[in-house]
Amino acid sequence: MKIERAYTIVTSPGRNFVTLKIVTDQGVYGIGDATLNGREMAVVAYLEEHVIPMLIGRDPHRIEDIWHYLYRGAYWRRGPVTMSAIAAVDIALWDIKAKLAGMPLYQLLGGKSRERVMVYGHATGRDIEACLDEVARHVDEGYKAVRVQAGVPGIASIYGVAKKEGERYEPADSDLPAEHVWSTSKYLNHVPKLFAAVRERFGDDLHVLHDVHHRLTPIEAARLGKEVEPYNLFWLEDCVPAENQEAFGLIRQHTTTPLAVGEVFNSLFDAKTLIENQWIDYIRATLTHAGGITHVRRIADLAGLYHVRTGFHGPTDLSPVCLGAAIHFDTWVPNFGIQEYMPHTSATDDVFPHDYRFEDGHFIVGENPGHGVDIDEDLAKQYPYKRASLPVNRLEDGTLWHW
Numbered sequence: 190m191k192i193e194r195a196y197t198i199v200t201s202p203g204r205n206f207v208t209l210k211i212v213t214d215q216g217v218y219g220i221g222d223a224t225l226n227g228r229e230m231a232v233v234a235y236l237e238e239h240v241i242p243m244l245i246g247r248d249p250h251r252i253e254d255i256w257h258y259l260y261r262g263a264y265w266r267r268g269p270v271t272m273s274a275i276a277a278v279d280i281a282l283w284d285i286k287a288k289l290a291g292m293p294l295y296q297l298l299g300g301k302s303r304e305r306v307m308v309y310g311h312a313t314g315r316d317i318e319a320c321l322d323e324v325a326r327h328v329d330e331g332y333k334a335v336r337v338q339a340g341v342p343g344i345a346s347i348y349g350v351a352k353k354e355g356e357r358y359e360p361a362d363s364d365l366p367a368e369h370v371w372s373t374s375k376y377l378n379h380v381p382k383l384f385a386a387v388r389e390r391f392g393d394d395l396h397v398l399h400d401v402h403h404r405l406t407p408i409e410a411a412r413l414g415k416e417v418e419p420y421n422l423f424w425l426e427d428c429v430p431a432e433n434q435e436a437f438g439l440i441r442q443h444t445t446t447p448l449a450v451g452e453v454f455n456s457l458f459d460a461k462t463l464i465e466n467q468w469i470d471y472i473r474a475t476l477t478h479a480g481g482i483t484h485v486r487r488i489a490d491l492a493g494l495y496h497v498r499t500g501f502h503g504p505t506d507l508s509p510v511c512l513g514a515a516i517h518f519d520t521w522v523p524n525f526g527i528q529e530y531m532p533h534t535s536a537t538d539d540v541f542p543h544d545y546r547f548e549d550g551h552f553i554v555g556e557n558p559g560h561g562v563d564i565d566e567d568l569a570k571q572y573p574y575k576r577a578s579l580p581v582n583r584l585e586d587g588t589l590w591h592w
C-alpha cells in the first residue's frame with residue numbers, strides 16, 4: 190500500500206482550522222489536525238512545501254519510520270510549526286491504520302482503560318457573580334469539573350473572559366494582535382476571593398481549575414498556590430512561562446496546589462525536567478502540537494513513571510480532529526487525569542462530523558474504525574480563511590508582558 194495523495198484544507202467555520210488529508214492508493218484515507226492558532230499558514234506552508242512531497246509513495250503503515258524521517262530527517266528539530274505538521278501526518282496515519290484494521294483507534298493503542306473520560310468546561314464572567322452563574326450552568330449541564338476565570342476589577346480585558354456577556358470566548362479576535370494591559374497585583378488580590386466564593390456556593394465536591402496563562406513570576410505563583418490551598422483546586426495551570434523548567438522547583442517548595450503545564454510544549458524535552466523532578470502533576474501537551482500520537486504516547490509513558498497524569502489541552506482552536514483522536518488516547522492512557530473541553534461552534538461540528546459524544550460531564554469514545562472524525566470538504570469551502578491573531582499583554586507602564 191502507498192500514499193497516493195496528501196493535501197491541506199484550511200477552513201474557518203467560526204475560527205481557522207488546518208486539516209491534512211492523506212489518501213492511499215487503495216482509497217482509504219486519514220485526516221489529521223495541523224491547527225496552530227494565529228500561525229496557521231506557517232504550518233500549511235511547511236506541510237505543502239516540505240512534508241507532503243516526501244510522503245508520496247511511502248507505505249502508510251510505517252508510522253514510526255515516517256515520524257522519525259520527518260523529525261530527524263529535517264535536521265532542524267522541534268518547534269511548534271514542525272511538530273504540528275508532523276502531528277497532522279501522524280494522526281492521519283493512525284486514522285488510516287485503524288480504519289484498515291476495522292477498529293476504533295483506542296483498540297490499537299492497547300484498548301480501554303476506562304469507560305468514559307472526565308472533562309472540564311470553562312466558566313467565565315465579567316465579575317464574580319456572573320462567573321458563578323456560569324459555573325452553575327455547567328453543573329446543571331452535568332460537568333463534574335469546571336475551569337473558573339473571572340474579570341478582575343481594574344483590568345479591562347483578561348484571558349478567559351468573553352468581551353460581552355453571553356458571547357463565546359475566542360482570544361484570536363483581530364487581524365493584528367489586540368493590546369491588553371496586565372496588572373499582577375490586581376489579579377493576585379482578586380483570585381483567592383473568586384475561589385472562596387466558588388466553594389461557598391458550590392461546596393467541596395465540584396472539581397475547580399484555574400488558568401494563570403503564564404503571567405506570574407515563580408515567587409508570585411508560589412504565593413497564589415498557597416493562598417488558594419484552602420479551596421482545593423484540581424489544578425493551577427501555566428502559573429509561569431515554562432521555558433525555565435527549574436522555576437517549578439521553586440513553586441513546588443511552597444505549595445501543595447496541584448500544578449498543570451504544557452499546552453505550548455511541542456516535545457518530550459520541554460517536559461522532561463519537570464516530570465523527572467515531580468514538579469508538576471498534570472502534563473497538557475496534546476496531540477496536534479506535540480508530534481501526534483506517536484510522540485505524546487512517549488511523554489505520557491515518562492509522566493506515568495513519576496505520578497504525573499495527562500490533562501490535554503482542548504480549546505476551540507484545536508479542531509474536532511484533535512479532540513476526537515485525544516478522546517481515543519484518553520480512553521486508553523493508563524495515567525489519564527482529565528480532558529479540557531470547550532465546545533466548538535455548530536458550524537465547526539457540521540464541517541467535522543464525529544462520533545464522540547458528551548454525556549454527564551464525560552466524553553464517550555466512538556466505535557467507528559479510525560479516530561471517528563471526518564471532514565466535509567464542500568462545506569469547508571464555504572468558510573474561507575481569515576487571519577486572526579492572539580492578543581499581546583503590556584504591563585501598566587507599557588512593558589511587553591506574557592499573554
Ligand SMILES: O=C(O)C(=O)C[C@H](O)[C@H](O)CO
Binds near residue numbers: 226360502
Ligand atoms: O485552553 C487553554 O487552557 C488555553 O490556555 C487556550 C489558549 O489560550 C489557546 O489555545 C491559545 O491559542
Ligand SMILES: [Mg+2]
Binds near residue numbers: 400402426452
Ligand atoms: Mg491554558
